[in-house]
Amino acid sequence: MTMKDVYTECPMYKKTLIALRQTNMEDAEDLLKCYSDEKAVPFFNSDNCNGDNFHYTTLERMKKQIEVWDFCYKNKDFVRWTVILNNTNEKIGTIEMFHRIADDKFNHYGLLRIDLHSDYETQPIINEILEIANENFYEAFDVKAILTKAIPDATERITSLVRIGYQPLNSKLMTYDDYFVNLKNK
Structure with missing residues (x-):
């Protein structure tokens, strides 16, 4: 089976509780x-995002960010x-995924960012996001492992990560802590 380029035609994914489609x-x-x-x-992964913590309080600012994501x-x-x-x-958050190219031991790893409204930072929702990512x-991104961040207070997220097979990275990603990793075929 030939995989379509995710950047040519962005796929939509669907599970029991959630669907993922390109943000617009x-x-x-x-x-x-x-x-x-x-x-x-605090649960958003804003590491290496030029100081943006993704706390937006106006529709204008949210629209500008969607323009950035589209670009x-x-x-x-x-x-x-x-x-x-x-x-x-209802749209309850976003996820981001990319193939990381870097001069470090995590070169060719995928990085998954998960941003959810606090009411939906729950294991059933996070489980389905992680299942879609793993499947x-x-x-789609030609990566050998997926990295994602979960701060210690993110207990629901950490429980889901461990349940799905992610393990604490136990080292820094660049200068950042609190990452989990899942290796392909593990």
Whole structure:
């Protein structure tokens, strides 16, 4: 089977509770609920993002960020998907995935960022995001492992990560802590 280039045609993924589809401007209003949620902000992975903590309080700022994500997609830097609840069609956050090229031991690893409204930072939602990643992203992004961040307070996320097979990295990624890793075929 030939895998389509994720940057030519962005795939949509669906599980029981959630669907993932490429983020677009129509998502801005719902996503502002996530990115203005002060309880959620500490769980976002803003490492190496030029000081942006992704706490947005205006629709204008949210729309500007979606424009940035769209530009980065067209530039093949990363893909940003909106996390959509299947039963209500509510947009509850986003995920980002990219193939990391770096002069370190994590070269050719994928990096998965998960940004969820605090009401949805739950194991059932996170489990489905991780299942989609494990089933699709190794091939779609041609990576040998996936890294993702979970701060110590992210107990629901950490429980999901361990359940799905992720392990603490136990070393820094660049200068950053709190990463988990899942190796392909593990």
